[in-house]
Amino acid sequence: MNRLVVGAHYGLKDWLAQRITAIVMAVYTLIIFAATLGGATASREAWHAFMAHGFIRFITFLFIVSLCYHAWVGIRDIWMDYIKPAAIRVTLHVLTLLALVGYAGWATQIIWRL
Numbered sequence: 565m566n567r568l569v570v571g572a573h574y575g576l577k578d579w580l581a582q583r584i585t586a587i588v589m590a591v592y593t594l595i596i597f598a599a600t601l602g603g604a605t606a607s608r609e610a611w612h613a614f615m616a617h618g619f620i621r622f623i624t625f626l627f628i629v630s631l632c633y634h635a636w637v638g639i640r641d642i643w644m645d646y647i648k649p650a651a652i653r654v655t656l657h658v659l660t661l662l663a664l665v666g667y668a669g670w671a672t673q674i675i676w677r678l
Contacts, residue, residue, distance in 0.1 A: 578637050578641075581633060581634075581637055582634060582638070584630075585630040585631070585633050585634035585637075586634065588626060588630040589625065589627060589630050589631060591623070592626070592627040592630075593622055597622065599614055615626065615675070619620045619676055620658055621676070624675050625672060626676060628668050628672060628675075629668060630663045632665075632667060632668045635664060636661065636664055639660050640657060640660070643656045643657055643660070644661065
C-alpha cells in the first residue's frame with residue numbers, strides 16, 4: 565500500500581514538537597523576565613556576567629534551537645498548505661531552512677562571543 569502524503573498533515577510528531585518547543589520558549593522567557601526583574605539587565609556588565617554562566621548559555625542555545633524548529637514546522641506547513649506549484653514550494657522550503665540555520669548559527673556565535 566502506497567501512502568500519499570498531501571499537505572502539511574504530518575500528525576502527532578509535529579504537533580508534539582510545536583508544543584514542546586513552545587514550552588521551552590515560554591520557560592526561557594520567564595527565566596529572562598525574572599533575571600530582568602532581578603537586575604541582570606541593569607548594566608552591560610551585569611548582563612554580560614549573567615550571560616557568562618554556562619547554564620544560561622545552554623538554555624539560550626536551547627531557546628534558539630527551539631525557536632528555529634518551531635518556526636520551521638509552522639512556515640513549512642504554511643508553504644505546504646498555500647503554495648501549490650511543487651517547484652516554488654520546494655524553493656521556499658530550502659530558502660526558509662537556509663535562513664533558519666543561518667539565524668541559529670549567527671545567534672549561537674553571538675552567545676559564545678559574550
